[in-house]
Each structure stands twice: as structure tokens, then as C-alpha cells.
Amino acid sequence: MSDANKELAVLLAQLPDAELAAVVEQATDGRAGLAALHAVAASVAATVGHAPQAIDVTPDTQLTAARPLPETPGAFGQVGGGPAVSGTVVPPAGMPVTGDIGGYSDSGVPTFESVRDKVEQRYGTARGMGELDQQTPVGRSVEEQWDARAKAARERLEKIRKSVHGNDTE
Known part of the structure; x- marks a missing residue:
């Protein structure tokens, strides 16, 4: 490394991160062999010392007014079709009915x-x-x-x- 390069390296080392990234971005602009370094320097120069940019994530299609729900399908067995099931347990026919199911009382206490x-x-x-x-x-x-x-x-x-x-x- 020549003396001029050493002096330049010392001067660059004294720059703040944002300014150094801007210098590297300008020095590598238009050089095909340093395109990757240019891209990194540009992204660092844009983010150092600044708040991250907010990215718009809204969908391209706009939602219209409330759409009606599709009708419940008949006997196709699709989701949402068929009769609603209640949350109560019904024992099979011939099985004695007691309040204790599975060794626990209705309040959850083991029998x-x-x-x-x-x-x-x-x-x-x-x-x-x-x-x-x-x-x-x-x-x-x-x-x-x-x-x-x-x-x-x-x-x-x-x-x-x-x-x-x-x-x-x-």
C-alpha cells in the first residue's frame, strides 16, 4: 500500500459511518465490478442515522362494501355446511347416565x-x-x-x- 493510500485510509477512518457510506457509494457509482459494494453502501448510507423507512403493505385490491356470505352448501360436506353441533356429550344408548364422566365429577373433582x-x-x-x-x-x-x-x-x-x-x- 502506497503512502497516499495509507493517508486516504486514515482520513476515511475518521469519517462518521453515514459519511463514509456516502463516499463509498459515490466512488463505486457506475463501476460494474463494484456493483455489489455500491448497493451495500447505498443501503447503509440510507439507514445509518435514520429511522427505518416504513414499507407500505396495503393490498393492491381495494375491498368493496360488505359482501354477502355464500349460502350454506347442501350435502357436499364442505366447511360451514351441515347442522351445527352442540357442546354437550350424549352417551350411547344403553349406557348408564351419571354425573361422573371419566372419573371426575361435574365440578372437575376426581371421584x-x-x-x-x-x-x-x-x-x-x-x-x-x-x-x-x-x-x-x-x-x-x-x-x-x-x-x-x-x-x-x-x-x-x-x-x-x-x-x-x-x-x-x-
Whole structure:
């Protein structure tokens, strides 16, 4: 880089962003090889220090007065056609009608029966898992270890009792 280019670079570096972008825009105007740089400099010069421009997004077609709604189609099954459905649940014929639907009362509180059923189901699942665990090799070894520790604890307790009773007689 020559001394003149260095001096020019120092002077350009001292300019505010908006002025530097304007200088680059003017310097690249009409140069086909620097068209991309010119476009960027022009957009930066337009936006730096200014509020963003509001873009008009109104539709090209103007809405006329209120249009009438199309008539409801007959039996074509299109959206908006057919009878309106109410929001109430109707149980099938032959099913007993109670206020408790799905284990909840009308106010949303779980019923005693539904809570009991859930507890019994969880208890049964836990008990079944325990039985399955005992049938695996790992489960059997854990049970054998438990039994061995219990036997060792009983023997140790018996030894302590004998030593205590032996000291009482003397």
C-alpha cells in the first residue's frame, strides 16, 4: 500500500459511518465490478442515522362494501355446511347416565372410585414388578445377600446377648 493510500485510509477512518457510506457509494457509482459494494453502501448510507423507512403493505385490491356470505352448501360436506353441533356429550344408548364422566365429577373433582382404582392399579404394578425382579438372576442374588446379612445380624445379636448374660452372672 502506497503512502497516499495509507493517508486516504486514515482520513476515511475518521469519517462518521453515514459519511463514509456516502463516499463509498459515490466512488463505486457506475463501476460494474463494484456493483455489489455500491448497493451495500447505498443501503447503509440510507439507514445509518435514520429511522427505518416504513414499507407500505396495503393490498393492491381495494375491498368493496360488505359482501354477502355464500349460502350454506347442501350435502357436499364442505366447511360451514351441515347442522351445527352442540357442546354437550350424549352417551350411547344403553349406557348408564351419571354425573361422573371419566372419573371426575361435574365440578372437575376426581371421584373416590377413580382414585381407589388408580391406587390399586399402581400397587398391583409395583407388586408384580417386585415378583418379576425376584425371578431374575440379579434379583435372586440381592435376595440371597439380604438373607445372608440378616443371618449374620441374628448371629451377632445372639453373641452380644450371650456376652451380656455372661457378665451378669459373674
